[in-house]
Amino acid sequence: MGRRDGSRRSGAGVPVTIGLVAATAGVSRATVSRVFNGNPSVAPELAERVRATAAELGYAPSPVARSLALGRTGVIAMLVPDLGNPTFQGVLNGLTRAASDQGYRLLVADSQEDLDEEAVLAVEARRRCDGLVLCAPRMPTERLRELAPKLRPLVLVNRELPDADVPSVTIDFEVGIRDLVAHLRGLGHRRIAYLAGPDTSMSNQIRVRALQVAVAGTVEVVELACGVSFADGHAAADHVIDHDVTAVIAYNDLVAFGALSRLHELGVRVPAQISIVGFDDIPFARYTTPALTTASVPIGDVGPGAWSRLWALMNDGAPEADLRLRPRLEVRGSTGPAPTA
Amino acid sequence: MGRRDGSRRSGAGVPVTIGLVAATAGVSRATVSRVFNGNPSVAPELAERVRATAAELGYAPSPVARSLALGRTGVIAMLVPDLGNPTFQGVLNGLTRAASDQGYRLLVADSQEDLDEEAVLAVEARRRCDGLVLCAPRMPTERLRELAPKLRPLVLVNRELPDADVPSVTIDFEVGIRDLVAHLRGLGHRRIAYLAGPDTSMSNQIRVRALQVAVAGTVEVVELACGVSFADGHAAADHVIDHDVTAVIAYNDLVAFGALSRLHELGVRVPAQISIVGFDDIPFARYTTPALTTASVPIGDVGPGAWSRLWALMNDGAPEADLRLRPRLEVRGSTGPAPTA
DNA sequence: AGGACGAGAGTAACCGGTTCCCCACCCCCG
DNA sequence: CGGGGGTGGGGAACCGGTTACTCTCGTCCT
Numbered sequence: 001m002g003r004r005d006g007s008r009r010s011g012a013g014v015p016v017t018i019g020l021v022a023a024t025a026g027v028s029r030a031t032v033s034r035v036f037n038g039n040p041s042v043a044p045e046l047a048e049r050v051r052a053t054a055a056e057l058g059y060a061p062s063p064v065a066r067s068l069a070l071g072r073t074g075v076i077a078m079l080v081p082d083l084g085n086p087t088f089q090g091v092l093n094g095l096t097r098a099a100s101d102q103g104y105r106l107l108v109a110d111s112q113e114d115l116d117e118e119a120v121l122a123v124e125a126r127r128r129c130d131g132l133v134l135c136a137p138r139m140p141t142e143r144l145r146e147l148a149p150k151l152r153p154l155v156l157v158n159r160e161l162p163d164a165d166v167p168s169v170t171i172d173f174e175v176g177i178r179d180l181v182a183h184l185r186g187l188g189h190r191r192i193a194y195l196a197g198p199d200t201s202m203s204n205q206i207r208v209r210a211l212q213v214a215v216a217g218t219v220e221v222v223e224l225a226c227g228v229s230f231a232d233g234h235a236a237a238d239h240v241i242d243h244d245v246t247a248v249i250a251y252n253d254l255v256a257f258g259a260l261s262r263l264h265e266l267g268v269r270v271p272a273q274i275s276i277v278g279f280d281d282i283p284f285a286r287y288t289t290p291a292l293t294t295a296s297v298p299i300g301d302v303g304p305g306a307w308s309r310l311w312a313l314m315n316d317g318a319p320e321a322d323l324r325l326r327p328r329l330e331v332r333g334s335t336g337p338a339p340t341a
Numbered sequence: 342m343g344r345r346d347g348s349r350r351s352g353a354g355v356p357v358t359i360g361l362v363a364a365t366a367g368v369s370r371a372t373v374s375r376v377f378n379g380n381p382s383v384a385p386e387l388a389e390r391v392r393a394t395a396a397e398l399g400y401a402p403s404p405v406a407r408s409l410a411l412g413r414t415g416v417i418a419m420l421v422p423d424l425g426n427p428t429f430q431g432v433l434n435g436l437t438r439a440a441s442d443q444g445y446r447l448l449v450a451d452s453q454e455d456l457d458e459e460a461v462l463a464v465e466a467r468r469r470c471d472g473l474v475l476c477a478p479r480m481p482t483e484r485l486r487e488l489a490p491k492l493r494p495l496v497l498v499n500r501e502l503p504d505a506d507v508p509s510v511t512i513d514f515e516v517g518i519r520d521l522v523a524h525l526r527g528l529g530h531r532r533i534a535y536l537a538g539p540d541t542s543m544s545n546q547i548r549v550r551a552l553q554v555a556v557a558g559t560v561e562v563v564e565l566a567c568g569v570s571f572a573d574g575h576a577a578a579d580h581v582i583d584h585d586v587t588a589v590i591a592y593n594d595l596v597a598f599g600a601l602s603r604l605h606e607l608g609v610r611v612p613a614q615i616s617i618v619g620f621d622d623i624p625f626a627r628y629t630t631p632a633l634t635t636a637s638v639p640i641g642d643v644g645p646g647a648w649s650r651l652w653a654l655m656n657d658g659a660p661e662a663d664l665r666l667r668p669r670l671e672v673r674g675s676t677g678p679a680p681t682a
Numbered sequence: 683a684g685g686a687c688g689a690g691a692g693t694a695a696c697c698g699g700t701t702c703c704c705c706a707c708c709c710c711c712g
Numbered sequence: 713c714g715g716g717g718g719t720g721g722g723g724a725a726c727c728g729g730t731t732a733c734t735c736t737c738g739t740c741c742t
Contacts, residue, residue, distance in 0.1 A: 017698055028722045033700055041720060058491075063468050064408045065698035068727050073405070075469070083433055083449070089425040096451055105465065108424070108449040110437055124446065127404050128416070128469075150399075230628060261628040287571060287602045289630065358728055369692045374730055382690060406728035409697050 016059045025053040036061055075105045076310060077125040078133040079118070083110045085228070086254070086282045087299060088135070091157065094303020095133060102311060104130075115139065119147055126151045131310045133157060137201045153313035155306045159202045160322065167309040169302050169323045173203060173279075176295030176327035177210040180249055180277050181219065183293070183329055188338035189247040189275065190219055195226035195236050195259065197251035204251060207279075211249070226255055233258025241266065246274060246338040253278035253285050256292055260334065271336030281330055290333030297327045357400045366394040377402055416446045417651060418466040419474040420459070424451045426569070427595070427623045428640060429476070432498065435644020436474060443652060445471075456480065460488055467492045472651045474498060478542045494654035496647045500543045501663065508650040510643050510664045514544060514620075517636030517668035518551040521590055521618050522560065524634070524670055529679035530588040530616065531560055536567035536577050536600065538592035545592060548620075552590070567596055574599025582607065587615060587679040594619035594626050597633055601675065612677030622671055631674030638668045 014020060022029040027050060034042050035050045042050075053059075067073040076099055080088045096106045109125045111118035118136055126132040131153040136144065141161070148154060148164050156168040184192060194211055197204035208223070215221055222243045226236040233255035240248055240259065250256035256278030263270055270276055270290060278285060281296035305323040312320045355361060363370040368391060375383050376391045383391075394400075408414040417440055421429045437447045450466045452459035459477055467473040472494040477485065482502070489495060489505050497509035525533060535552060538545035549564070556562055563584045567577040574596035581589055581600065591597035597619030604611055611617055611631060619626060622637035646664040653661045 015698090018700095019698075029699080030701075030723080031721060034721085037700080039701095043720065046720085060464065060468070060491075062409075062698055063465060064405060064414070065727090066700080067405045068403075068409050068729085069698080069700045071727070077448075083424065084427070084430040086425070092424055092451065093453070096453060105450070105462070107418075107466075108451070109446070110433065110449070112434070112437060121446070123401065124404060125448075127401070150401075230625065234628065258628070261630070264630055284571065287575065287599070289602065289605055356728090359730095360728075370729080371693080371731075372691060375691090378730080380731095384690065387691085403728055406697090407730080409699085410728080410730045412697070 016057050018059070018061065021050065021054050021057055021059045024057060025050050072130050073128065074103065075107055075129045076131045076133065077107045077109060077129045078135070079109045079111060079122050079125055080135050081111050081113050081118070081137060083108070086284075087252070087280055087297075090299035091135075091302045091306075094300050095307055096303070098304040098307035102307075111136070113138070119143065122147065123150055126154075131155075131314050133306045133310060135159075137203055138198065153310055155309045155313070157302060157306055165319065167313070167319050167322055169305040169309070170325070171203075171297050171302075172324050172326045173206045174210040174213070176279060176297070176329075177207055177249075178214045179327070179329040180279075180293075180295055181211070181214040183331065183335065184247045184249075184275065184277070185215075185219055187247075187275065187335060190338070191222070191245045192219060192247040192249060193222045193224055193240050193243055193245040195233060195240070195248060195250045195255050196223055197226070197228050197255075199225075201228075207251065226251060228252060228254065230254050230258040230261075233260075234262045237262030237266070240274070241268060247335070248274060248276045250276065250278050253280045253282045253292060253294055256294070256334075257284065257288055260288060260292070271334055273339055275335040275338070277335060279327070281327075285330075286332065288334070293332045293335040294330050295327035296330040298325050301325055357398050359400070359402065362391065362395050362398060362400045365398060366391050413471050414469065415444065416448055416470045417472045417474065418448045418450060418470045419476070420450045420452055420463050420466055421476050422452050422454050422459070422478060424449070427625075428593070428621055428638075431640035432476075432643045432647075435641050436648055437644070439645040439648035452477070454479070460484065463488065464491055467495075472496075472655050474647045474651060476500075478544055479539065494651055496650045496654070498643060498647055506660065508654070508660050508663055510646040510650070510666070512544075512638050512643075513665050513667045514547045515551040515554070517620060517638070517670075518548055518590075519555045520668070520670040521620075521634075521636055522552065522555040524672065524676065525588045525590075525616065525618065526556075526560055528588075528616065528676060531679070532563070532586045533560060533588040533590060534563045534565055534581050534584055534586040536574060536581070536589060536591045536596050537564055538567070538569050538596075540566075542569075548592065567592060569593060569595065571595050571599040571602075574601075575603045578603035578607070581615070582609065588676070589615060589617045591617065591619050594621045594623045594633060594635055597635070597675075598625065598629055601629060601633070612675055614680055616676040616679070618676060620668070622668075626671075627673065629675070634673045634676040635671050636668035637671040639666050642666055 018029050018032050022032045032050055035047045078095055099106050109121055111121055132151050133155050135157040137158060145164055148166050154166050156166055158170055160168045160170060211221055222245055224236055224239050226232050237259040250259060256276050260276055268274055278292050278294040281294045285292040285294050309320045312318055359370050359373050363373045373391055376388045419436060440447050450462055452462055463475060473492050474496050476498040478499060486505055489507050495507050497507055499511055501509045501511060552562055563586055565577055565580050567573050574591060578600040589600060591600060597617050601617055609615055619633050619635040622635045626633040626635050650661045653659055
């Protein structure tokens with residue numbers, strides 16, 4: 001084994017283990033364990049003595065050893081592609097809170113958009129925990145499908161995996177896109193730009209398809225490559241004005257802000273000359289000038305929804321149905337009637 | 342022990358452990374272990390057979406068991422008070438990347454600003470990992486001081502703990518504040534508001550003291566209770582205009598944005614009527630209208646700095662000196678000459 | 683041919699806990 | 713006074729790995 005000699009990390013003296021406490025208190029390790037687990041079959045005064053000894057030595061049970069013995073850790077993990085994305089913060093908050101209601105802790109890992117790393121990280125994170133919530137919008141379906149069995153209990157966020165028996169929590173992009181398009185069409189817009197997310201991204205693909213269905217030929221759509229961030233939107237705005245559109249649907253709010261900001265710099269008036277809509281309704285959205293019309297995603301429901309599904313899997317294993325959250329159209333100042341040419 | 346019967350989590354068959362692989366391949370567990378750790382003292386063709394057997398069974402070593410045996414996990418943790426704060430994202434990114442250079446993974450825990458929870462969470466997170474980076478601006482020094490020994494190897498972010506032998510990475514708020522004040526004074530401002538962060542927060546206390554030193558009686562400062570978020574700044578702006586000031590120093594950029602946005606709504610022109618400065622230089626700052634003058638914190642250096650200190654502690658134990666990062670004044674459009682009224 | 687040596691693989695102790703099983707003891711009752 | 717039953721606590725197996733030590737060969741050298 002490792003460290004067979006007593007030599008620990010430099011500086012530390014004798015390691016304070018359950019064995020040391022037991023020896024010092026003159027009881028067996030079993031008894032110490034019982035005390036720390038609140039097992040009532042220990043005489044109260046003995047328990048007190050053990051607790052005192054432990055406190056004196058500064059003993060605390062090793063979570064690692066405990067996890068190994070118990071076969072459970074009391075921890076779940078969530079893997080996200082980019083912690084910087086405000087969307088995840090809402091999810092993580094909800095998940096942290098929901099899990100802590102059942103005494104579980106949440107640890108977060110960030111794959112930093114690295115696809116190869118992501119798979120390895122997911123497996124590792126999962127094996128250190130009791131369950132995993134995975135948000136991997138770029139991972140090829142193929143790859144995800146073969147990974148899924150190793151990650152169980154697993155819940156997916158923002159993506160589904162049909163016939164693989166993996167519960168998921170998703171956003172109904174179709175509904176959101178449909179409402180946005182209807183709103184713009186109602187305002188007289190007939191030629192709009194779509195600032196696309198990464199084309200490897202599942203949710204971008206879904207938005208694109210939904211867009212085609214929603215316009216149904218009544219509105220012309222110009223698709224422009226863009227991205228996911230403020231900077232991407234900022235850069236894309238220059239292309240937008242080349243394309244003679246009266247409205248812009250951004251991949252998400254961040255992109256919409258970027259575009260908004262750039263148009264402002266260019267002296268283009270929003271919504272008088274161009275209308276802009278986002279997607280998500282992140283907290284900032286109501287504060288931009290003008291405030292952003294967007295499809296408001298009930299992001300606070302994602303975390304709890306994911307937790308309840310994970311919890312079901314970790315216990316009786318009866319899987320709950322998928323949760324599909326519907327965005328609500330939030331009309332603010334960034335949209336207005338199409339200019340009359 | 343737990344689960345002495347063969348009954349695992351429902352559904353799973355025989356658990357795929359190193360023992361099963363060994364038995365199936367007809368070798369000892371030691372040999373399997375050697376193969377998976379790249380120990381060259383295994384004959385190549387035997388190693389190949391073991392690998393094949395393992396692959397067939399879908400075996401992967403248990404990180405928990407491994408951690409126990411090795412006495413190290415290959416993981417570090419960072420505990421933050423609020424994942425939603427954009428400042429941390431830069432830190433986490435840098436830390437993730439720096440740690441991965443040495444083959445370490447980063448897990449993130451969020452204390453959600455809960456002080457009691459925070460201490461427990463820190464200890465637990467630490468004991469599941471090999472080291473901890475802690476950002477706990479609200480924790481009383483007293484409490485932190487008694488906690489520190491249990492958290493070692495430990496690195497603090499954004500706060501120091503004198504004489505406790507805990508390395509830290511901090512921002513030199515004094516320099517930042519001094520530069521901001523000098524800038525505003527140079528523009529003729531003589532009465533400015535400070536939108537304060539939480540008064541329990543260390544970094545707010547430091548800012549307040551630095552402010553007193555910097556103005557040195559030459560400028561009047563009105564301190565207004567505010568907070569840390571966009572919404573806080575938005576709400577505080579209403580009080581600002583009651584106090585007849587010509588400039589505002591916000592606790593951070595987020596607060597500055599909030600104030601900026603609200604002033605815009607109220608028809609107050611920035612910087613013509615009021616100048617505003619933030620602190621941090623988060624990515625958004627250059628895109629607001631007007632762009633935000635701020636003390637630019639080299640946030641990308643925090644993560645690597647913390648890692649190199651943690652790494653030193655985890656190895657030879659020779660502690661590196663504290664790192665104190667100096668903000669740089671970034672003058673943009675939100676500041677201008679004081680109105681001559 | 684005999685012995686030294688090294689390579690390769692097995693044995694078993696150990697990491698730090700948990701818990702099943704069993705034993706010793708005490709109390710109470712017939 | 714002997715036996716049944718309950719209670720408290722110890723012994724030891726086990727979780728799934730790692731590794732020091734040992735043992736068995738085969739090779740090469742003198």
